[in-house]
Amino acid sequence: GQNIDQPTEMTATEGAIVQINCTYQTSGFNGLFWYQQHAGEAPTFLSYNVLDGLEEKGRFSSFLSRSKGYSYLLLKELQMKDSASYLCAVRDQQGGKLIFGQGTELSVKP
Amino acid sequence: GAVVSQHPSRVICKSGTSVKIECRSLDFQATTMFWYRQFPKKSLMLMATSNEGSKATYEQGVEKDKFLINHASLTLSTLTVTSAHPEDSSFYICSAREIGVFEQYFGPGTRLTVT
Numbered sequence: 522g523q524n525i526d527q528p529t530e531m532t533a534t535e536g537a538i539v540q541i542n543c544t545y546q547t548s549g550f551n552g553l554f555w556y557q558q559h560a561g562e563a564p565t566f567l568s569y570n571v572l573d574g575l576e577e578k579g580r581f582s583s584f585l586s587r588s589k590g591y592s593y594l595l596l597k598e599l600q601m602k603d604s605a606s607y608l609c610a611v612r613d614q615q616g617g618k619l620i621f622g623q624g625t626e627l628s629v630k631p
Numbered sequence: 632g633a634v635v636s637q638h639p640s641r642v643i644c645k646s647g648t649s650v651k652i653e654c655r656s657l658d659f660q661a662t663t664m665f666w667y668r669q670f671p672k673k674s675l676m677l678m679a680t681s682n683e684g685s686k687a688t689y690e691q692g693v694e695k696d697k698f699l700i701n702h703a704s705l706t707l708s709t710l711t712v713t714s715a716h717p718e719d720s721s722f723y724i725c726s727a728r729e730i731g732v733f734e735q736y737f738g739p740g741t742r743l744t745v746t
């Protein structure tokens with residue numbers, strides 16, 4: 522079966538660093554995506570990992586370990602506007618469809 | 632960058648009627664489009680994958696006769712919710728992928744309310 526797990530919610534302080542973890546067990550693997558979604562809006566792309574290691578993109582970094590079925594999204598220098606839901610998604614090998622985790626609701630406090 | 636639009640953004644309809652939602656790729660050719668639905672505070676659930684010119688592939692548990700998908704051109708896919716019921720009320724989001732590009736681009740979503 523397909524299973525992607527993330528914490529349901531997290532709270533962090535403005536200016537701090539937060540790490541959102543994602544573990545997955547899927548029948549196929551062709552890349553892992555992180556998306557940000559504000560309430561009532563469509564998801565926006567943050568990062569993509571297909572090989573093991575760290576991908577850095579400004580304040581956001583994402584890490585992947587395929588052997589452990591594990592990824593994390595690291596957000597640095599948190600801003601209030603970073604309060605949103607963060608979705609981890611695995612791309613299935615067949616057809617390229619994305620399988621989403623339940624999302625992590627991040628609240629950034631002053 | 633790649634832009635995907637959806638129309639309408641919000642729709643309210645009466646129980647028993649049908650509603651059509653359009654998904655368009657504005658500046659690229661989308662060989663594959665995906666339809667998702669999302670309940671409040673829940674993640675996106677893939678409903679079906681549609682490839683231009685062929686029948687859609689539906690996920691397990693999704694009724695193909697209720698959710699009709701047509702991908703008639705490389706820039707347009709439509710989802711028709713037939714004989715809508717209140718439990719069909721949800722946020723419907725499409726995404727589009729260009730051949731050879733790894734990323735999917737999401738539309739802004741359509742909020743459907745069935746009364």
